[in-house]
Amino acid sequence: MACSTIKKKKCKCGCGKYPSLGYSGYAYSCAPEEIKEKVGARKDFLRKQQNRRKAISVKLRADNREKDETTGETYKELWFKARRIEMTGKCVCGCGLSSCKNDDKYFRFSCAHVLAKSKFESIAFHPENCIELSYWNGCHSDFDNKGYEWVKIWKPKLWAIVVEKFKILYPFIDQKEYQFIPDALLPYIPLNDIDKC
Numbered sequence: 001m002a003c004s005t006i007k008k009k010k011c012k013c014g015c016g017k018y019p020s021l022g023y024s025g026y027a028y029s030c031a032p033e034e035i036k037e038k039v040g041a042r043k044d045f046l047r048k049q050q051n052r053r054k055a056i057s058v059k060l061r062a063d064n065r066e067k068d069e070t071t072g073e074t075y076k077e078l079w080f081k082a083r084r085i086e087m088t089g090k091c092v093c094g095c096g097l098s099s100c101k102n103d104d105k106y107f108r109f110s111c112a113h114v115l116a117k118s119k120f121e122s123i124a125f126h127p128e129n130c131i132e133l134s135y136w137n138g139c140h141s142d143f144d145n146k147g148y149e150w151v152k153i154w155k156p157k158l159w160a161i162v163v164e165k166f167k168i169l170y171p172f173i174d175q176k177e178y179q180f181i182p183d184a185l186l187p188y189i190p191l192n193d194i195d196k197c
Contacts, residue, residue: 009025023039083127087110089101099133113130128165
């Protein structure tokens with residue numbers, strides 16, 4: 001950078017200081033009050049977002065701390081072990097590939113949640129909130145990342161299972177979590193419950 005022809009800009013007020021990041025070309029000490037308020041509000045917003053994300057992760061980790069008195073294992077681990085017993089060893093999306101059922105280390109990777117456990121805490125560990133999908137071949141990742149609309153169009157066999165399980169899970173969803181129900185699943189809510197959403 002010693003031979004660079006790029007000149008560093010100075011503060012807009014002409015004081016000779018270098019501008020502070022995010023202050024529209026002003027040094028912090030020279031910035032007008034409206035710019036300082038705007039930057040402060042943005043920082044508060046980002047701080048609140050970060051705190052909300054931390055609170056969610058703390059809640060999810062709390063699931064791991066609660067232990068069953070008889071076995072001494074966490075409820076989350078017991079849920080995964082129970083789902084492993086129910087697994088068949090084949091992906092249910094229709095691809096016919098193997099799941100991780102027989103892998104002691106990675107069997108959890110083939111347990112896809114029908115409704116995300118981060119948004120639907122009331123049914124996070126419900127026995128029907130699980131679909132067996134191949135992890136190493138991308139079926140689980142496609143299901144999580146591409147969304148319900150993609151599954152509805154490209155994986156009709158998997159979509160039928162999702163809808164069936166959603167109908168079973170719906171009565172157990174806490175009313176506070178109704179706002180998170182994906183649009184693709186709204187038509188499958190029982191008619192007498194549509195007004196609640």
